[in-house]
Amino acid sequence: MKKWYEENLDTDIIVSSRIRLARNYKKYPFSVRLSSSGAEKMIEETKRILLEGNTILSKEFEYIPVFGRNPIDKRALMESHVISPELVKKTIPCGVLLKNDESISIMINEEDHIRIQSVALGMNMSKAWDLADKIDNVLEESIEYAFNEKLGYLTSCPTNVGTGMRASYMMHLPALEWSGQLQNILYAIGKLGITVRGLYGEGTQAEGSLYQISNQITLGQSEKEIIENLNNIALQIAEQEKQIREQILKEKKEVLRDKIYRSYGTLRYARMLTTKEAMTLLSDIKMGFDMGILGEARPMISFYEFIMYVQPAILQKRVGTDLSSQDRDMQRAEFVRSQFER
């Protein structure tokens, strides 16, 4: 089964679009108050709705238990953005229903009972929205959600009450980062109800100049309004990133070219690469390709796939978990080299 990120689409500054809907059963207490046996019952009920219904969904989804799984497996799921760092840490029964192309994952018993996540390549929030909304409708046919006429969907944390929706764009912002202007922008958009997070969401670091831009407000606006507001701001940020890139092209083209070509050379020849360095180098060459100043062959996989496959747990799942850190760095470098045709 082809994964959603294997689509042959070259993304530019906006790398991917993501929707997350927080939902809770009315009949079960919120996750923090749910007993282990209650959690198991809730999980089973949700699985049954999706996997034993008579829709096409039952064939497309698979349930992956997360609690009790080994740490590498859990981390690999997180690195693939299938589950959240929060779910990795959970010490009560929890899991995820995953669509075969990985475009939709439904975390069960994370902060809320149900968290529907959907993703699409590039700036394509309407596609991500459609995917999540469809699942939401299917579930709502069988589940009575915790819902209040005035407030909307009730959630474990008050910041999600209302739509329960978080829409986010993964944006590649190397020029804003280098120029030091990113901080100002982050400060400004905070006032507009938009927040910026690292590569894996809340509490995580940006790597490879990748940032998640998402709505902070879930209450008092419709899903459509929230997405429109986010779209406007994401486009403005992308525009500023472009302007700074053009400024660098005007003022320091050769220095930038040199930097980018060196990163390309290092990716093609290094024998050891840490995750962090690989991310930085891949970010450099992505910008080089996107700006048209790197005239070499593109790697054989997309940027999105590439940054996923250099992550530590995904790498260990492929090459083995009994390797030393140096051996992992060697395996990572070997994998990276293999993505460039000789």
Next chain:
Amino acid sequence: MKKWYEENLDTDIIVSSRIRLARNYKKYPFSVRLSSSGAEKMIEETKRILLEGNTILSKEFEYIPVFGRNPIDKRALMESHVISPELVKKTIPCGVLLKNDESISIMINEEDHIRIQSVALGMNMSKAWDLADKIDNVLEESIEYAFNEKLGYLTSCPTNVGTGMRASYMMHLPALEWSGQLQNILYAIGKLGITVRGLYGEGTQAEGSLYQISNQITLGQSEKEIIENLNNIALQIAEQEKQIREQILKEKKEVLRDKIYRSYGTLRYARMLTTKEAMTLLSDIKMGFDMGILGEARPMISFYEFIMYVQPAILQKRVGTDLSSQDRDMQRAEFVRSQFER
């Protein structure tokens, strides 16, 4: 005409062998006391002997005036090891008789009236000696040298009296340099009458881990004894360099491989290179090829040629002297890239 360094010979730790003979006319005062007109007369006389004689030499040699020449030309001759840094700085008539393959150069009116220099690739001092000795004999047929039965050849500086000979090996010593053991060795060989200088001889820096190892003593030993002593010590140093390389291979093979492959990648892809960085990277890949741990195609020119062609004045002579420093670094990088087949 093929130059001596274009020979298709892969050298290892000992890159080249060089002989220099210091000679003076009996009838002219030493250079420091020689008037301008006296210098011109002496130069003409020497040129005539070589260029107007009826030997093959008259066709093989060409006279290049150095005093009064533009600085880039002078520096380029120095970077090719055809003349010494000392001759570049001279403010009285001086020049060089150069053999068409550049294996022999005869500086006229450097510190001494005549300095015969000869060079051969790799560890081949006997070849260098034969070249210099042959020229010395030809000149001696026509010139009465300043010579003392007891002391030998008389020279401008007392440190050269006797044989007037300096034999030197250009050695590539990256492992000794990195390990910090080079200092100890230099200290030890100083006591054995051997001295170490930088890439362009006395008072110059080592670049690309290249060092000139030569005899300090010219008096009280025959040429043969001096060369034998130097050979012993050069072989010992080469052996120590090899041992440290093997030790690194045992203890840090992968780190070294990574370093060397990165240098290779940078040489192949960088868009700007300073002389210093180019020398360092070329030194890295030479060691990689010599140790058999760099499994890529060798550059199309030899290491010796390569390090010559990245030097600033030689580069400027080829691409133009009106370039900015950044443009020169770009041209250098372009030249470097062109030496690797795609």
